[in-house]
Structures are given as C-alpha cells and as structure tokens.
Amino acid sequence: MKFTAINFTCPSCGAPQKFSPLTGKLKCEFCSKEVAIELSKEIIHEYDFSSAISTLHDHKNRTIDKQVHCKKCGGDFTLTPFSFSSNCPYCQTPAIVDFVREITPKSILPFRYTHKEAQHLFTKWVGSRWFAPNAFKKYTQGHDKLVGYYLPHWTYDSDTNSQYSGLRGDIYYVTVTKTVMENGRQRRIQVQEPRINWTPVSGVVHVSFDDVTVGASQTISRTILDSIEPWDTTKLVPFDEKYLLGFEAEEYTIGLDNGFEYAKAKMAYKIEKNIRYDIGGNQQQIHHIDTKHNNVTYKNVLFPVWTASFIFKEKEYHYAINAQTGKVVGQRPYSYTKIFFALLTVASIVGGLMYVEEKGYLDKYFQTSSHYYIPH
C-alpha cells in the first residue's frame, strides 16, 4: 500500500517541525521557532466494549507493506507494518501516515522527557546499581540508540462482581505440657501453642476498575511494559498528530479482545486481595472465584516510551523509560565478582557464610529486573 507522508512546516522558514517534549510545542530544527499546539476541546470518551467486539471485522494482525513517499526530499521508503509515524531515512523529515487498524487512538500522553533527559536517567540508573559490571557502565555512556516511541495501549473500565467460597482461619492458643531437659534432669513445663480453626466462608465482593492499562504493542516485552507503569491517564489529551512529529508511533498489534484478557488478569489480582480482606481472620484460603464483568468500556491510547537495547557480551538487554514519569525499567548484566563480595560482606556481618550458599538469594539477583525512578 502506498502512503504519502504528512509533515508540518515552520511558518518562518519552511523547514520541518518536530514536537518538543521540553515545551510541549512544535519546534523548527532549522531556525528554532516554536509554535504552540492548540489544545482540542474534545472530550475523551470511553467506548462500549461489547458493541465494539461485535462490530470489529478483523481481530487478526494484518501485515501491510507501508510504502511511503517523502514530500520533502521525494525519497521512497517502507515503514514497518504497524508504524504510522517515523522519520524519513534520507532527510530525517517527520513522516506520519494513515492508520490501517479499525480502532484508532483518540487520546495521547505527549512526551515529557527529552532524548537528553532520557539518556541522563538511563546513565544514572546503570550507575545506581552496584551490581552492574564496570564494563557495562562504560559501554552505555554516550550511547545514542535511544528511540522515542508512542506505543499503543488499551485502557479498560469494569464493574466486577465476584462470588467466592473458601475458608477463614482464626488462630487460637492451647496450653500444652512438654518435657524438657534442664541440667541433665527432666522437667515438665507448660507452653502456649498456636492452633488454627478453619471455617467455611462464601460471599460476594464488588470492585470497580478505572483505566486498567494494557500494552498493545509487541515492540517491547510485556514484562517491561507492565513494569514502567503506572500511567497517569488523567493527563490524556485528545489525539493530535502534531505530538508525533519526530517520534516513532505504532498501531496496536494486540487486539481489543486479547487486551481485555490481560486486563482481567490484572483485575483478578486486586479482586483476590479484596476477597482476602472480606474473609478476614488470620489466614484465608480461596477455593473458588466467579467474576462477572459489567459495563466494560475501553479506550485506545498512545503512551510515550524511550527505549533501547544493547548487545553486551553476546547477550541482548532491553530497557525502557516511561516518558511521562521518568521511571526506568530494564534488564542489566550482573557482575558475579561484585555479587560474591557483596554477599561475603553480608555474611560476615551476620557472623557466618551461610548466605553465600543460599542459592535462592543469588537467583533473585540474577533474574529480577529492577526499577529506578526520578520525579520530573
């Protein structure tokens, strides 16, 4: 399919404009003139989920070759199938093309962190982790592979009703007599021992969810997308393609229906917590939960993310920065030597070497991703 790229030109000199996260305006890269983006008065709507599902034609990913013609330099290039905003590879002019998916984004969180700020956040994040190998820290200094993406997300609202059954455990104490050895002689003492009394319980909990967000892109792993949350959706503004100028932007590749399955899983976590609270007692066992979702609504939105990946010692590492809040999330290599000495120090403080041998402790550091957060 052939597309002609849309771009916006500077009123002073005619050069292409780009969106500036620093000022929230369009900025001319040639003469630095800034032009404000008029904020649309349009209200951001929630859309009915079930009627959308019943009218959607195409729930599958369609692969379209997006052949784009640049109006500025006349160059032709191909965009990745779901990309609708990029820069011309020949002249770097922002290129925005039409949507191909049935549901288009109606609102957007504009970038608040610049490329430079994102680099700074990342360098700090690497440096703040004592376990990152020195070579990695050096390698990541002065990198420029950071790419700004507007990634598609779904938001879901739902009023849930969950019927549950299970057991409530209440602790009580009994006095038991025990025989102990004291100075080589047997002695009988009385001690208090805890017991638990389980009673069958059942009930209903209601939880209302507002804007549960689900990443609808496969460009970044779900783990990373989930970890850079939360997004402040009260700051959403009506969609305007001017916010995209100079940034990559994608349409959804995870459909409205699949997205809701992820949302349900996120909701289930909170529902379970509410059920435990409803059961009360000292311990709870949940045997059965039946959740009904009512008044489900959705929005298709774009969230700003800085992202990059690194090959370090033949392994690929990814990281991302929430460009609304500045939260950094990623995978980092760990220095085995540093961890060993750190554990040795911990171990000597507590007076033994057993911590080093605790495999679980090491595994924790080798596998988990980590978070770093600096407010804007």
Ligand SMILES: [Zn+2]
């Ligand atoms: Zn200009």
Ligand SMILES: [Zn+2]
């Ligand atoms: Zn061009």
